[in-house]
Amino acid sequence: MTAHLTETTADRSAVDDPVFEIADASVTYGSFVALRNVSFDIPRNRVTALIGPSGCGKSTLLRCLNRMNDLIPGTTVGGTINFNGENMYDDDIDAAEVRRRIGMVFQRPNPFQMSIYDNVAFGPRLNGYKGNMDDLVERSLQRAGLWDEVYKKLKDSGTAISGGQQQRLCIARAIAVEPEVLLMDEPCSALDPIATLKIEDLIRELAGTLTIVIVTHNMQQAGRVSDKTAFFSVEDGDADRRPGELVEFADTEYIFTKTTNKRTEDYISGRFG
Ligand SMILES: Nc1ncnc2c1ncn2[C@@H]1O[C@H](COP(=O)(O)OP(=O)(O)OP(=O)(O)O)[C@@H](O)[C@H]1O
Numbered sequence: 222m223t224a225h226l227t228e229t230t231a232d233r234s235a236v237d238d239p240v241f242e243i244a245d246a247s248v249t250y251g252s253f254v255a256l257r258n259v260s261f262d263i264p265r266n267r268v269t270a271l272i273g274p275s276g277c278g279k280s281t282l283l284r285c286l287n288r289m290n291d292l293i294p295g296t297t298v299g300g301t302i303n304f305n306g307e308n309m310y311d312d313d314i315d316a317a318e319v320r321r322r323i324g325m326v327f328q329r330p331n332p333f334q335m336s337i338y339d340n341v342a343f344g345p346r347l348n349g350y351k352g353n354m355d356d357l358v359e360r361s362l363q364r365a366g367l368w369d370e371v372y373k374k375l376k377d378s379g380t381a382i383s384g385g386q387q388q389r390l391c392i393a394r395a396i397a398v399e400p401e402v403l404l405m406d407e408p409c410s411a412l413d414p415i416a417t418l419k420i421e422d423l424i425r426e427l428a429g430t431l432t433i434v435i436v437t438h439n440m441q442q443a444g445r446v447s448d449k450t451a452f453f454s455v456e457d458g459d460a461d462r463r464p465g466e467l468v469e470f471a472d473t474e475y476i477f478t479k480t481t482n483k484r485t486e487d488y489i490s491g492r493f494g
Pocket residue numbers: 250253255273274275276277278279280281282293461465
C-alpha cells in the first residue's frame with residue numbers, strides 16, 4: 222500500500238520537534254467559553270500561522286502561549302500547554318520568565334517614547350545584560366533589517382520613524398533579549414504593502430533561529446510566510462457567543478492546496494469569513 226493511502230489526519234498534523242504541545246486547551250472569559258478543546262503542536266524554528274474568521278479565538282490562543290491571558294482578570298485557561306516539554310501553567314513556573322523567553326509583537330507598532338537605541342536596549346538592561354550593549358543593539362537592528370535605515374540616528378525617538386520602521390524596531394526590541402519564540406498578532410495590519418513585504422521577508426529570515434507564531438487575516442500572507450497553518454472557526458450554534466475551535470492543522474501547502482475539509486476550503490476560497 223502506498224504512503225498516501227495510509228496517510229491520516231494525525232500524520233499531517235505530526236510535528237517532529239515541538240516547542241509547544243497544546244492538549245485540550247480551553248479558554249473562558251468569565252462564563253464565556255472563547256476557545257474549546259484545542260490540541261496541536263507547534264514546531265520549533267518554523268513559522269506557524271493561526272487563521273480563521275473574526276472572533277474564533279486566534280488572539281486568545283496566541284496570548285495563552287506567553288501567559289498574557291493571566292493579565293486579563295476573569296480569564297481561565299484549561300487543558301495543558303507544554304513549553305519545551307514542561308507545563309507552562311504549573312504553579313512553580315514564573316510567568317515573567319516565560320514572557321522573557323517568548324516575545325510578542327502587536328498589531329499596531331508600539332515603540333516606547335525613547336530613542337531608537339534605548340528601545341532596543343530596554344529589555345537587555347532590565348535583564349541585567351553584561352555584554353557590549355552597542356554590539357547587541359546593532360546586531361538586533363541588523364536582524365530586524367533596520368540597521369541600514371537608522372544607524373545614523375540611533376538617538377532619535379523611536380516614534381519619529383515610519384510605521385513599517387516602527388514595527389521592525391518593535392521586532393528588534395523583542396529579539397534583543399534573545400527569546401526562543403516570537404508571537405505576532407497581525408503585525409502587518411497597520412502597514413502598507415511594501416512595509417508588509419519587508420516584515421514578511423524578515424519573518425522568513427528569523428525562522429530557522431526562532432519559532433514564530435503569527436495571527437493573520439491575510440490568506441496570501443499565511444501562504445507566503447508559514448510552514449504550518451492552524452485554521453480556527455466557531456462551532457455551530459446560536460448568535461455570537463459560540464466557542465472557537467480548531468478545525469484543521471497541517472502543512473500550509475496542504476491547507477491551501479489539498480485540504481478536503483469543507484470548512485477549511487470554504488474559508489480559504491473566501492466563501493466564508
Ligand atoms: N478580554 C476579553 N473578555 C471577554 N471576551 C473576550 C476578551 N477577549 C476576547 N474575547 C472574546 O473572545 C472571542 C475570541 O476573541 P479573539 O480576539 O481571541 O478572536 P480573534 O479570532 O483573534 O478575532 P479577531 O480576528 O477579530 O482579532 C471573541 O468572542 C471575543 O469577543
